[in-house]
Amino acid sequence: MNLSFFIARRYLISRKTNNAINIISWISVFAVAVGTAALVIILSFMNGLTGLVKDLYNSFDADIEVTRVYGKTFQPDSLMIKKLHDINGIQFIDFSVEDNALLKYGDKQTFAVVKGVGDDFFKMTKLESQIEDGNSVLKARDGYYVVMGKGLNYQLGINIHNKFSSLQLFSPKKGNAAVFTPEDGLIEEQVIPGGYFTINDEFDYKYVIVHREVAQRLFDCDNEVSSIEIALASDASPQDTKDAIQAVMGKDFQVKDRYEQNKTLFSTLQSEKLVVFIVLVFVLLVATFNIIGSLIMLMMEKKKDMRTLLNLGADEKFIQKIFHLEGMLIVLAGALAGLILGLGFCFLHMKFELITMQALGREMAYPMKMFISDFLLIFSVVILIGWIAAWFPVRIFIRKFHFS
16 A cells, blocks of 8 residues: 555544544535535536426427528428438428417407428427327318417417317418508418417417418418428438538528527526536535645644654655645545435435426426436546645645744
8 A cells, every 4th residue: 555645544534632623624524525416416407407498399399490591481392302301311391381470369369479380290299298188180171270388378268178269360461452451451360279288488378380271371471481390210310411401402591400499598508507517616615625724734733743754764745645645535535425425315306206396387306317427527526626625735834844
Protein backbone atom coordinates (compact mmCIF):
# COMPACT_ATOMS: atom_id res chain seq x y z
CA MET A 1 0.00 0.00 0.00
CA ASN A 2 1.23 3.50 -0.81
CA LEU A 3 2.62 5.07 2.40
CA SER A 4 0.98 8.47 1.89
CA PHE A 5 -2.39 6.81 1.25
CA PHE A 6 -1.96 4.61 4.33
CA ILE A 7 -1.27 7.63 6.54
CA ALA A 8 -4.17 9.60 5.03
CA ARG A 9 -6.58 6.72 5.63
CA ARG A 10 -5.38 6.39 9.25
CA TYR A 11 -5.90 10.11 9.81
CA LEU A 12 -9.45 9.84 8.46
CA ILE A 13 -10.65 6.94 10.61
CA SER A 14 -8.60 7.52 13.78
CA ARG A 15 -9.81 9.60 16.72
CA LYS A 16 -8.38 13.09 16.92
CA THR A 17 -7.31 14.98 20.02
CA ASN A 18 -9.80 17.68 19.10
CA ASN A 19 -13.15 15.93 18.65
CA ALA A 20 -14.41 18.85 16.54
CA ILE A 21 -12.18 17.68 13.67
CA ASN A 22 -13.98 14.31 13.59
CA ILE A 23 -17.36 16.04 13.60
CA ILE A 24 -16.42 18.48 10.82
CA SER A 25 -14.95 15.66 8.71
CA TRP A 26 -18.16 13.64 8.90
CA ILE A 27 -20.24 16.77 8.30
CA SER A 28 -18.12 17.25 5.15
CA VAL A 29 -18.89 13.70 4.03
CA PHE A 30 -22.59 14.27 4.73
CA ALA A 31 -22.67 17.60 2.87
CA VAL A 32 -21.00 16.13 -0.22
CA ALA A 33 -23.35 13.12 -0.08
CA VAL A 34 -26.46 15.33 0.11
CA GLY A 35 -25.23 17.55 -2.73
CA THR A 36 -24.42 14.55 -4.92
CA ALA A 37 -27.77 12.88 -4.16
CA ALA A 38 -29.59 16.12 -4.99
CA LEU A 39 -27.82 16.30 -8.35
CA VAL A 40 -28.76 12.67 -9.14
CA ILE A 41 -32.41 13.07 -8.11
CA ILE A 42 -33.10 16.46 -9.70
CA LEU A 43 -31.36 15.66 -12.99
CA SER A 44 -33.30 12.39 -13.16
CA PHE A 45 -36.53 14.33 -12.64
CA MET A 46 -35.48 16.81 -15.34
CA ASN A 47 -34.77 13.90 -17.72
CA GLY A 48 -38.18 12.44 -16.96
CA LEU A 49 -39.94 15.76 -17.54
CA THR A 50 -38.11 16.24 -20.85
CA GLY A 51 -39.10 12.72 -21.89
CA LEU A 52 -42.74 13.34 -20.95
CA VAL A 53 -42.85 16.57 -22.98
CA LYS A 54 -41.27 14.81 -25.96
CA ASP A 55 -43.83 12.00 -25.75
CA LEU A 56 -46.68 14.52 -25.58
CA TYR A 57 -45.47 16.43 -28.63
CA ASN A 58 -44.65 13.19 -30.46
CA SER A 59 -48.29 12.16 -30.02
CA PHE A 60 -49.30 15.10 -32.24
CA ASP A 61 -46.34 15.76 -34.53
CA ALA A 62 -45.12 13.57 -37.37
CA ASP A 63 -41.51 12.40 -37.58
CA ILE A 64 -40.82 14.75 -40.48
CA GLU A 65 -42.68 17.87 -41.58
CA VAL A 66 -42.17 19.52 -44.96
CA THR A 67 -43.34 23.10 -45.45
CA ARG A 68 -42.77 25.78 -48.03
CA VAL A 69 -40.13 28.40 -47.20
CA TYR A 70 -42.34 31.19 -48.52
CA GLY A 71 -46.12 31.08 -48.61
CA LYS A 72 -48.74 29.21 -46.61
CA THR A 73 -49.78 26.54 -49.09
CA PHE A 74 -48.49 24.69 -52.13
CA GLN A 75 -49.72 22.07 -54.56
CA PRO A 76 -47.73 18.81 -54.46
CA ASP A 77 -47.31 17.27 -57.90
CA SER A 78 -47.49 13.57 -58.70
CA LEU A 79 -43.77 13.31 -59.55
CA MET A 80 -42.81 14.78 -56.18
CA ILE A 81 -45.09 12.33 -54.37
CA LYS A 82 -43.69 9.37 -56.33
CA LYS A 83 -40.10 10.36 -55.50
CA LEU A 84 -40.99 10.62 -51.81
CA HIS A 85 -42.56 7.16 -51.81
CA ASP A 86 -39.37 5.78 -53.40
CA ILE A 87 -37.21 6.95 -50.47
CA ASN A 88 -36.17 4.09 -48.17
CA GLY A 89 -37.28 4.50 -44.58
CA ILE A 90 -40.61 6.26 -45.21
CA GLN A 91 -43.64 4.42 -43.84
CA PHE A 92 -46.52 6.89 -44.25
CA ILE A 93 -47.03 10.16 -46.10
CA ASP A 94 -49.92 12.47 -45.32
CA PHE A 95 -50.88 15.98 -46.46
CA SER A 96 -52.34 18.54 -44.07
CA VAL A 97 -54.02 21.94 -44.33
CA GLU A 98 -53.76 24.21 -41.32
CA ASP A 99 -55.02 27.73 -40.56
CA ASN A 100 -56.99 29.79 -38.05
CA ALA A 101 -60.78 29.72 -38.02
CA LEU A 102 -63.78 30.77 -35.96
CA LEU A 103 -65.62 27.98 -34.17
CA LYS A 104 -69.29 28.31 -33.20
CA TYR A 105 -71.45 25.85 -31.26
CA GLY A 106 -74.85 27.07 -30.22
CA ASP A 107 -74.41 30.54 -28.77
CA LYS A 108 -70.74 30.04 -27.91
CA GLN A 109 -67.80 30.78 -30.16
CA THR A 110 -63.99 30.90 -30.07
CA PHE A 111 -60.97 30.94 -32.36
CA ALA A 112 -58.78 27.89 -32.94
CA VAL A 113 -56.35 26.31 -35.37
CA VAL A 114 -58.15 23.95 -37.74
CA LYS A 115 -55.94 21.17 -39.04
CA GLY A 116 -57.19 19.12 -41.95
CA VAL A 117 -55.56 15.70 -42.26
CA GLY A 118 -55.78 12.61 -44.43
CA ASP A 119 -56.61 9.02 -43.65
CA ASP A 120 -53.09 8.11 -42.46
CA PHE A 121 -52.71 10.88 -39.86
CA PHE A 122 -53.78 8.76 -36.89
CA LYS A 123 -51.57 5.91 -38.09
CA MET A 124 -48.46 8.09 -38.08
CA THR A 125 -49.06 9.83 -34.75
CA LYS A 126 -50.08 8.70 -31.29
CA LEU A 127 -52.99 11.12 -31.04
CA GLU A 128 -55.58 8.35 -31.08
CA SER A 129 -54.21 7.09 -27.75
CA GLN A 130 -54.76 10.59 -26.28
CA ILE A 131 -58.50 10.66 -27.14
CA GLU A 132 -60.32 10.81 -23.83
CA ASP A 133 -63.87 10.44 -25.14
CA GLY A 134 -65.29 9.55 -28.54
CA ASN A 135 -63.24 8.23 -31.45
CA SER A 136 -60.92 9.37 -34.25
CA VAL A 137 -63.30 8.92 -37.21
CA LEU A 138 -63.24 12.07 -39.40
CA LYS A 139 -65.27 10.92 -42.40
CA ALA A 140 -68.26 8.59 -42.39
CA ARG A 141 -71.40 7.93 -44.43
CA ASP A 142 -73.44 10.38 -42.38
CA GLY A 143 -70.97 13.25 -42.76
CA TYR A 144 -67.70 14.72 -41.60
CA TYR A 145 -66.61 14.59 -37.96
CA VAL A 146 -64.23 16.64 -35.83
CA VAL A 147 -61.81 15.70 -33.05
CA MET A 148 -60.78 18.64 -30.88
CA GLY A 149 -58.80 19.49 -27.80
CA LYS A 150 -60.49 18.96 -24.47
CA GLY A 151 -60.13 22.65 -23.59
CA LEU A 152 -61.98 23.78 -26.72
CA ASN A 153 -64.64 21.15 -26.13
CA TYR A 154 -65.15 22.55 -22.62
CA GLN A 155 -65.14 26.18 -23.80
CA LEU A 156 -67.87 25.54 -26.34
CA GLY A 157 -69.88 23.25 -24.07
CA ILE A 158 -69.99 20.46 -26.64
CA ASN A 159 -71.69 17.14 -25.95
CA ILE A 160 -69.95 14.76 -28.37
CA HIS A 161 -72.72 12.19 -27.89
CA ASN A 162 -75.32 14.58 -29.32
CA LYS A 163 -75.08 13.92 -33.06
CA PHE A 164 -77.88 16.36 -33.90
CA SER A 165 -75.87 19.52 -33.12
CA SER A 166 -73.08 20.50 -35.49
CA LEU A 167 -69.96 22.56 -34.93
CA GLN A 168 -69.75 25.49 -37.34
CA LEU A 169 -66.39 26.53 -38.78
CA PHE A 170 -65.89 29.97 -40.36
CA SER A 171 -63.02 31.34 -42.42
CA PRO A 172 -62.69 34.62 -44.43
CA LYS A 173 -63.22 34.36 -48.17
CA LYS A 174 -60.26 35.18 -50.38
CA GLY A 175 -60.33 38.03 -52.86
CA ASN A 176 -61.80 41.51 -52.88
CA ALA A 177 -65.41 40.75 -53.75
CA ALA A 178 -68.02 43.16 -52.41
CA VAL A 179 -69.38 42.16 -49.01
CA PHE A 180 -72.78 43.43 -47.85
CA THR A 181 -73.25 41.24 -44.76
CA PRO A 182 -70.74 39.46 -42.47
CA GLU A 183 -71.97 36.12 -43.78
CA ASP A 184 -71.09 37.13 -47.35
CA GLY A 185 -67.41 37.41 -46.40
CA LEU A 186 -67.15 34.02 -44.69
CA ILE A 187 -66.88 30.42 -45.79
CA GLU A 188 -68.80 28.06 -43.52
CA GLU A 189 -68.38 24.36 -42.95
CA GLN A 190 -70.31 22.16 -40.53
CA VAL A 191 -68.87 19.08 -38.82
CA ILE A 192 -70.20 16.67 -36.19
CA PRO A 193 -68.32 16.53 -32.85
CA GLY A 194 -66.85 13.05 -32.67
CA GLY A 195 -64.31 13.12 -29.86
CA TYR A 196 -61.79 15.13 -27.89
CA PHE A 197 -58.18 14.57 -26.92
CA THR A 198 -56.03 15.82 -24.08
CA ILE A 199 -52.29 16.46 -24.34
CA ASN A 200 -51.63 19.74 -22.55
CA ASP A 201 -53.19 23.20 -22.50
CA GLU A 202 -51.20 24.34 -25.53
CA PHE A 203 -52.89 21.67 -27.65
CA ASP A 204 -56.16 21.25 -25.75
CA TYR A 205 -57.18 24.90 -26.22
CA LYS A 206 -55.73 25.33 -29.69
CA TYR A 207 -56.30 22.50 -32.17
CA VAL A 208 -59.28 21.11 -34.05
CA ILE A 209 -58.73 18.09 -36.29
CA VAL A 210 -60.96 17.63 -39.35
CA HIS A 211 -60.71 15.74 -42.61
CA ARG A 212 -58.49 17.43 -45.20
CA GLU A 213 -61.40 17.84 -47.63
CA VAL A 214 -63.25 19.97 -45.06
CA ALA A 215 -60.21 22.16 -44.43
CA GLN A 216 -59.53 22.68 -48.14
CA ARG A 217 -63.09 23.89 -48.68
CA LEU A 218 -63.00 26.03 -45.52
CA PHE A 219 -59.78 27.78 -46.49
CA ASP A 220 -60.54 27.82 -50.22
CA CYS A 221 -57.37 25.98 -51.23
CA ASP A 222 -58.47 23.13 -53.49
CA ASN A 223 -55.71 20.58 -54.06
CA GLU A 224 -53.30 22.69 -52.00
CA VAL A 225 -51.77 21.74 -48.66
CA SER A 226 -49.90 23.49 -45.85
CA SER A 227 -47.44 20.69 -45.17
CA ILE A 228 -46.40 17.15 -45.97
CA GLU A 229 -46.18 14.99 -42.85
CA ILE A 230 -44.06 11.86 -42.95
CA ALA A 231 -43.76 8.90 -40.61
CA LEU A 232 -40.51 6.93 -40.66
CA ALA A 233 -40.08 3.19 -40.40
CA SER A 234 -38.68 1.92 -37.10
CA ASP A 235 -35.37 0.90 -38.73
CA ALA A 236 -34.94 4.12 -40.71
CA SER A 237 -32.05 6.53 -40.19
CA PRO A 238 -33.78 9.86 -39.34
CA GLN A 239 -30.94 12.06 -40.58
CA ASP A 240 -30.32 10.11 -43.81
CA THR A 241 -34.04 10.03 -44.61
CA LYS A 242 -34.38 13.72 -43.84
CA ASP A 243 -31.47 14.51 -46.19
CA ALA A 244 -33.04 12.39 -48.93
CA ILE A 245 -36.38 14.20 -48.53
CA GLN A 246 -34.64 17.57 -48.68
CA ALA A 247 -32.89 16.53 -51.91
CA VAL A 248 -36.25 15.62 -53.47
CA MET A 249 -38.08 18.76 -52.29
CA GLY A 250 -35.35 21.26 -53.14
CA LYS A 251 -34.37 24.60 -51.60
CA ASP A 252 -37.89 26.06 -51.79
CA PHE A 253 -38.97 23.72 -48.98
CA GLN A 254 -37.79 23.23 -45.42
CA VAL A 255 -37.68 19.76 -43.91
CA LYS A 256 -37.92 19.56 -40.11
CA ASP A 257 -37.61 16.63 -37.73
CA ARG A 258 -39.50 16.52 -34.44
CA TYR A 259 -36.80 18.44 -32.59
CA GLU A 260 -36.74 21.22 -35.18
CA GLN A 261 -40.54 21.46 -35.21
CA ASN A 262 -40.39 22.38 -31.50
CA LYS A 263 -36.84 23.71 -31.32
CA THR A 264 -37.62 26.53 -28.89
CA LEU A 265 -39.30 24.20 -26.42
CA PHE A 266 -36.58 21.56 -26.41
CA SER A 267 -33.81 24.18 -26.27
CA THR A 268 -35.55 25.72 -23.25
CA LEU A 269 -35.75 22.34 -21.51
CA GLN A 270 -32.04 21.73 -22.11
CA SER A 271 -31.20 25.23 -20.84
CA GLU A 272 -33.27 24.66 -17.69
CA LYS A 273 -31.45 21.41 -17.02
CA LEU A 274 -28.09 23.16 -17.45
CA VAL A 275 -29.09 26.02 -15.14
CA VAL A 276 -30.30 23.61 -12.45
CA PHE A 277 -27.06 21.64 -12.74
CA ILE A 278 -24.93 24.79 -12.39
CA VAL A 279 -26.92 25.99 -9.35
CA LEU A 280 -26.55 22.63 -7.61
CA VAL A 281 -22.83 22.57 -8.40
CA PHE A 282 -22.48 25.96 -6.69
CA VAL A 283 -24.36 24.58 -3.67
CA LEU A 284 -21.97 21.64 -3.67
CA LEU A 285 -19.06 24.06 -3.93
CA VAL A 286 -20.24 25.84 -0.79
CA ALA A 287 -20.55 22.48 0.97
CA THR A 288 -16.87 21.75 0.30
CA PHE A 289 -15.83 24.65 2.58
CA ASN A 290 -16.29 22.12 5.40
CA ILE A 291 -13.52 20.06 3.80
CA ILE A 292 -11.21 23.07 3.80
CA GLY A 293 -11.94 23.73 7.48
CA SER A 294 -11.43 20.13 8.55
CA LEU A 295 -8.14 19.83 6.63
CA ILE A 296 -6.72 23.03 8.15
CA MET A 297 -7.67 21.88 11.66
CA LEU A 298 -6.17 18.43 11.00
CA MET A 299 -2.91 19.89 9.68
CA MET A 300 -2.61 22.11 12.73
CA GLU A 301 -3.13 19.10 15.01
CA LYS A 302 -0.64 16.90 13.11
CA LYS A 303 2.24 19.41 12.95
CA LYS A 304 4.35 17.21 15.24
CA ASP A 305 3.76 14.19 13.01
CA MET A 306 4.79 16.20 9.98
CA ARG A 307 7.99 17.39 11.65
CA THR A 308 8.80 13.75 12.45
CA LEU A 309 8.24 12.76 8.82
CA LEU A 310 10.44 15.63 7.64
CA ASN A 311 13.19 14.54 10.02
CA LEU A 312 12.93 11.00 8.62
CA GLY A 313 13.60 12.34 5.11
CA ALA A 314 10.14 13.10 3.77
CA ASP A 315 9.89 16.18 1.57
CA GLU A 316 7.23 18.88 1.36
CA LYS A 317 5.45 17.23 -1.59
CA PHE A 318 5.05 14.00 0.40
CA ILE A 319 3.40 15.90 3.28
CA GLN A 320 1.11 17.72 0.83
CA LYS A 321 0.14 14.42 -0.76
CA ILE A 322 -0.96 12.96 2.59
CA PHE A 323 -3.43 15.72 3.34
CA HIS A 324 -4.54 16.06 -0.26
CA LEU A 325 -5.42 12.36 -0.19
CA GLU A 326 -7.18 12.92 3.14
CA GLY A 327 -9.44 15.51 1.49
CA MET A 328 -10.02 13.30 -1.54
CA LEU A 329 -11.04 10.39 0.69
CA ILE A 330 -13.66 12.62 2.32
CA VAL A 331 -14.97 13.67 -1.09
CA LEU A 332 -14.92 10.12 -2.46
CA ALA A 333 -16.83 8.79 0.55
CA GLY A 334 -19.42 11.57 0.17
CA ALA A 335 -19.72 11.11 -3.60
CA LEU A 336 -20.25 7.34 -3.36
CA ALA A 337 -22.73 7.73 -0.51
CA GLY A 338 -24.58 10.42 -2.49
CA LEU A 339 -24.78 8.27 -5.61
CA ILE A 340 -26.16 5.37 -3.57
CA LEU A 341 -28.69 7.63 -1.82
CA GLY A 342 -29.74 9.25 -5.10
CA LEU A 343 -30.11 5.95 -6.92
CA GLY A 344 -31.99 4.47 -3.97
CA PHE A 345 -34.48 7.33 -3.96
CA CYS A 346 -34.95 7.09 -7.74
CA PHE A 347 -35.68 3.36 -7.60
CA LEU A 348 -38.08 3.83 -4.68
CA HIS A 349 -39.89 6.61 -6.54
CA MET A 350 -40.27 4.55 -9.71
CA LYS A 351 -41.63 1.63 -7.67
CA PHE A 352 -43.87 3.42 -5.15
CA GLU A 353 -44.60 6.76 -6.94
CA LEU A 354 -43.45 8.94 -4.03
CA ILE A 355 -44.10 12.24 -5.86
CA THR A 356 -47.14 12.78 -8.09
CA MET A 357 -48.30 15.47 -10.52
CA GLN A 358 -51.37 16.39 -12.55
CA ALA A 359 -50.93 15.63 -16.26
CA LEU A 360 -53.11 14.40 -19.12
CA GLY A 361 -56.16 15.12 -16.98
CA ARG A 362 -55.15 12.70 -14.23
CA GLU A 363 -52.77 12.28 -11.32
CA MET A 364 -49.62 10.41 -12.24
CA ALA A 365 -46.15 9.75 -10.85
CA TYR A 366 -43.65 12.50 -11.59
CA PRO A 367 -41.64 11.14 -14.53
CA MET A 368 -38.05 10.13 -13.91
CA LYS A 369 -35.28 8.82 -16.17
CA MET A 370 -31.75 7.89 -15.17
CA PHE A 371 -28.83 8.07 -17.60
CA ILE A 372 -25.37 6.63 -16.97
CA SER A 373 -23.87 9.70 -18.65
CA ASP A 374 -25.44 11.90 -15.95
CA PHE A 375 -24.00 9.75 -13.17
CA LEU A 376 -20.52 9.85 -14.71
CA LEU A 377 -20.78 13.63 -15.14
CA ILE A 378 -21.95 14.14 -11.55
CA PHE A 379 -19.23 11.89 -10.13
CA SER A 380 -16.54 13.61 -12.22
CA VAL A 381 -17.68 17.12 -11.21
CA VAL A 382 -17.86 16.20 -7.52
CA ILE A 383 -14.38 14.66 -7.59
CA LEU A 384 -12.99 17.70 -9.45
CA ILE A 385 -14.52 20.11 -6.93
CA GLY A 386 -13.17 17.97 -4.09
CA TRP A 387 -9.70 17.86 -5.64
CA ILE A 388 -9.59 21.67 -5.86
CA ALA A 389 -11.05 22.08 -2.35
CA ALA A 390 -8.40 19.73 -0.91
CA TRP A 391 -5.45 20.98 -2.98
CA PHE A 392 -5.82 24.69 -2.23
CA PRO A 393 -5.68 24.73 1.61
CA VAL A 394 -3.01 22.02 1.78
CA ARG A 395 -0.68 23.84 -0.59
CA ILE A 396 -1.11 27.20 1.19
CA PHE A 397 -0.75 25.75 4.71
CA ILE A 398 2.33 23.65 4.01
CA ARG A 399 4.17 26.48 2.27
CA LYS A 400 3.25 28.99 4.98
CA PHE A 401 4.36 27.08 8.06
CA HIS A 402 7.25 24.89 6.84
CA PHE A 403 6.95 23.09 10.22
CA SER A 404 10.02 24.80 11.61
